[in-house]
Amino acid sequence: MSGFGPGVDRSAPAASAGAFADSRPPASDRSGVGSTGPGSAPAVPSIEFEAVSFAYPDGTRALSQIGLRIGSGESVAIVGQNGSGKSTLVRHLNGLLRPTTGRVLLDGNDVRPIHVARLASSVGLAFQNPDCQLFSGRVSTEVAFGPRNLGIHGGELEERVRAALEEVGLDAEASTNPYDLGYSRRKLLALASVLAMRTPILALDEPTTGQDARGVARVRDVVARAFGEGRTVIAISHDMRFVAESFRRVVVMREGCIVLDGAPDVVFGEAAWGELRASYLEPPLPSVAGARLGLGATVTEAAFVAALERRAGTISR
Amino acid sequence: MASASPITAADAGLPDYVTRQPSGFYRSANPGTKLAVAALEVVAAFVLPGWVGPLLVLAVVLATAAMARRMRGLAAIALATSPIVGSILVINLFLLPGASDPIARLGPLAPTWSGLSFGLQTVARLLAFSLAIGLVYLTTAVDDLLADLARRGLGRRVIFVVGAAVQMVPATIERAGEIVDAQRSRGMDTEGRIWRRARGVLPLAAPVVFGALTEVEERTMALEARAFTAPGRQTLLRVPADRPKHRVVRWAAIIALIAMVVLRATGRLV
Ligand SMILES: Nc1ncnc2c1ncn2[C@@H]1O[C@H](COP(=O)(O)OP(=O)(O)OP(=O)(O)O)[C@@H](O)[C@H]1O
Ligand SMILES: [Mg+2]
Numbered sequence: 030m031s032g033f034g035p036g037v038d039r040s041a042p043a044a045s046a047g048a049f050a051d052s053r054p055p056a057s058d059r060s061g062v063g064s065t066g067p068g069s070a071p072a073v074p075s076i077e078f079e080a081v082s083f084a085y086p087d088g089t090r091a092l093s094q095i096g097l098r099i100g101s102g103e104s105v106a107i108v109g110q111n112g113s114g115k116s117t118l119v120r121h122l123n124g125l126l127r128p129t130t131g132r133v134l135l136d137g138n139d140v141r142p143i144h145v146a147r148l149a150s151s152v153g154l155a156f157q158n159p160d161c162q163l164f165s166g167r168v169s170t171e172v173a174f175g176p177r178n179l180g181i182h183g184g185e186l187e188e189r190v191r192a193a194l195e196e197v198g199l200d201a202e203a204s205t206n207p208y209d210l211g212y213s214r215r216k217l218l219a220l221a222s223v224l225a226m227r228t229p230i231l232a233l234d235e236p237t238t239g240q241d242a243r244g245v246a247r248v249r250d251v252v253a254r255a256f257g258e259g260r261t262v263i264a265i266s267h268d269m270r271f272v273a274e275s276f277r278r279v280v281v282m283r284e285g286c287i288v289l290d291g292a293p294d295v296v297f298g299e300a301a302w303g304e305l306r307a308s309y310l311e312p313p314l315p316s317v318a319g320a321r322l323g324l325g326a327t328v329t330e331a332a333f334v335a336a337l338e339r340r341a342g343t344i345s346r
Numbered sequence: 347m348a349s350a351s352p353i354t355a356a357d358a359g360l361p362d363y364v365t366r367q368p369s370g371f372y373r374s375a376n377p378g379t380k381l382a383v384a385a386l387e388v389v390a391a392f393v394l395p396g397w398v399g400p401l402l403v404l405a406v407v408l409a410t411a412a413m414a415r416r417m418r419g420l421a422a423i424a425l426a427t428s429p430i431v432g433s434i435l436v437i438n439l440f441l442l443p444g445a446s447d448p449i450a451r452l453g454p455l456a457p458t459w460s461g462l463s464f465g466l467q468t469v470a471r472l473l474a475f476s477l478a479i480g481l482v483y484l485t486t487a488v489d490d491l492l493a494d495l496a497r498r499g500l501g502r503r504v505i506f507v508v509g510a511a512v513q514m515v516p517a518t519i520e521r522a523g524e525i526v527d528a529q530r531s532r533g534m535d536t537e538g539r540i541w542r543r544a545r546g547v548l549p550l551a552a553p554v555v556f557g558a559l560t561e562v563e564e565r566t567m568a569l570e571a572r573a574f575t576a577p578g579r580q581t582l583l584r585v586p587a588d589r590p591k592h593r594v595v596r597w598a599a600i601i602a603l604i605a606m607v608v609l610r611a612t613g614r615l616v
Contacts (some may be wrong), residue, residue: 113429125527149533160560161521162528178533208556222532 039204073101073229073261074136074151076122081131082285083117091117093285095131104256106272107265109282110309115265116157119232122263123152138273150179155226157235159212159219166193168210168218169203177224189246193225196254198247213239217247226252231255232262237271249275269313273297273328283308294326367587372414373485376592377494380486382599384478389603391474393610400470407477416484423480424473433467438465490586497585504571510562518558525553 076099083092091114099105107115109218120126121133124145133140136167140148153175157164165171172190181189193284194200197217202210207218216239223231236248245268252275255262266272272279272293279296281304282291289296298311301319305312312328319327320338368374391403411420442461449457481493492509496502609615 055458120527123531125531144534144535145530146533149531152531154531156524156531158524160557161524162532162552164529174529174534175532178535226532 054212063066070217073259075099075101075331076230076261077132077134077137078118078121079132079134081128081133082125082150083114083121083122083129091285092121095285095287097280097287097290099261101298102256102259102261103278103279104252104262104276105264105280106276107280107282108267108269108272108308108310113282113308114285115282117285119154119234119263119265122230122232123148123154148180149175149226149228151228152230152232153223153226154232155220155223155234155236157238159215162219162222163207163215166206168199168205168207171207171218172222172225175222179226183207189225190226195223195275196224196247196251197221201226211240213244216240217244220248220251225253228260231263233262235265235267237266245271264340269297269311270330273316274330281305281308293328297328298326368485368487368490370414371483372410372416374587375485376588376596377482377486378437378588379592379596379599380482381491381608382603384482386599386603386606387478388475389606391471391478393615397467397470397616400467400474403474403478404470407474407481411477411481411484414481414485416481419484420477420480420589423476423484427473427476431434431472434468434472435465436464438462438468484503489584493584494538494588506566510565517561519555521557522554523555528553 036080076097078095078097081092082090084090093332095118107118109115117126121128124133124140124143127141135148135151156252163171165174169190172193173186176186176189190203191200194203197220199210199214199218202214202218210218216236220233220236223233233248233252235257236251237245240248244327249271252262252264256277262276264272264276277292279286279289279291281296288308289301295301299316302312315330315333316326316328318327319333322337322340324333324336324340325338351489372380380404387403391400392397394402408417408420411417414604430444439457439461440455442458442464445464447459449459449462488509495505495508608616
């Protein structure tokens with residue numbers, strides 16, 4: 030009944046936060062490789078935050094001593110209450126913000142001396158507010174802007190634009206004016222305009238906000254596909270269901286610090302509820318229901334149903 | 347001009363943010379007075395002949411700002427005008443029509459003394475203009491300005507237009523920063539060479555303009571939803587102070603302004 034994104038094997042045990050080696054599913058799951066990606070999959074750099082602190086010019090301390098390592102090809106959700114520093118954190122990935130103290134490393138190299146325009150070829154960042162991003166009079170030129178800046182042109186550019194629009198379900202709107210689309214579709218367009226850059230690292234700031242069930246399913250598919258292609262996917266979200274269903278690792282932030290970091294089973298598990306509630310977060314419903322029924326860690330609807338069926342099976346037998 | 351205000355906020359025992367009045371030199375002056383003084387300064391900068399107008403106005407504005415401790419803000423405004431200032435100088439220096447007193451010859455280009463002088467004078471006028479208005483902005487809470495205008499019987503719609511225009515400035519600057527960041531994330535080069543940067547103007551300008559328009563539209567509807575255009579007289583929550591000395595300065599400024607315009611129009615001020 031539930032339409033989970035393809036490509037990701039959800040029954041496989043999720044990678045624990047400590048294990049950075051390779052949290053990807055076996056190669057057989059990665060059916061997406063090469064289907065939309067560039068001929069040769071780009072090398073996916075690892076990300077490392079080394080004791081990163083950041084204060085805005087007005088003195089607001091948004092990050093304190095962040096230590097975080099995200100391995101090549103991981104899928105990570107960042108959650109936390111409003112103002113906990115999530116957007117600030119992801120803006121360090123492509124150098125939009127530079128740490129006040131500490132370092133951000135891509136594949137072991139400090140990103141400080143690298144221009145944002147260069148980093149954009151490694152990290153695609155979709156902003157929370159699409160209206161800060163869209164400028165063109167046509168959907169297709171909008172999507173072409175990013176890849177063109179990366180030096181893509183001609184047939185490949187067209188192909189990328191087409192594929193990105195198709196992926197978010199806007200292929201019929203290629204010549205529409207972006208401002209004639211509703212908010213949720215503008216948001217998908219902003220997502221497509223980053224997807225078309227085909228960066229090895231994809232960072233999405235609240236991609237599901239304002240989306241109806243179909244929109245959320247599209248975003249889920251985008252995440253699953255990028256993950257399936259071996260790219261690193263990082264998303265900020267307040268939608269715990271989306272987080273539990275689409276990511277292998279969840280990082281919880283509070284007041285500029287990371288307070289929880291682990292697989293969804295762990296972060297949304299009963300033992301962590303106190304910490305979650307202290308961050309004004311609700312564990313996903315299946316997780317709560319599963320715990321009430323003594324079914325163990327069931328963070329997704331699918332896991333919950335499966336556990337329930339298993340128990341029903343034991344009872345009837 | 348003063349209309350009867352039934353009760354003041356202080357009488358009604360309202361909280362601090364309603365009753366609080368700004369303090370300090372010039373900052374506590376009545377908003378309408380500051381507006382009248384700025385109008386006088388702007389007109390003087392353009393109507394008084396030669397260097398007298400702009401330099402006199404600049405001196406007055408700078409002295410007021412120094413006493414009101416707003417020099418830093420004024421410096422920021424001056425900096426913001428620098429692109430226009432620069433282009434005015436360059437254009438006049440090289441292209442002032444009829445100028446024939448070259449400073450030097452640089453190939454096909456010949457900067458002229460009269461071009462330089464005219465350019466500097468224009469720049470001084472422009473600075474006097476923007477700093478005079480900027481000082482009102484720096485020393486006045488927008489709410490107070492609008493409340494004062496409302497008390498003087500200006501229509502709600504007019505006040506909304508003025509308010510929206512004034513309040514759009516900081517909001518737009520903040521948005522512009524966000525927009526620049528979004529486009530840099532998509533590989534737009536803002537750190538590279540000038541000509542590459544110039545290409546980036548459209549991706550920045552469009553969202554700024556569209557965003558500002560959408561915002562005003564939404565704000566209008568939000569106001570409508572809160573009975574903005576409901577008939578009948580509105581009660582003002584805050585009433586900015588208007589002391590006798592404020593009134594004297596205001597009327598003096600208005601009379602001086604009218605006098606200046608009349609003198610100029612009748613050719614007695616060249
Ligand atoms: N440009 C800025 N200048 C000053 N302070 C800022 C700025 N942007 C954000 N902040 C502050 O930094 C802190 C972290 O903000 P950030 O936007 O990273 O939070 P967030 O976790 O993304 O929140 P949300 O869920 O609301 O998007 C907040 O206290 C916020 O008020
Ligand atoms: Mg945010």
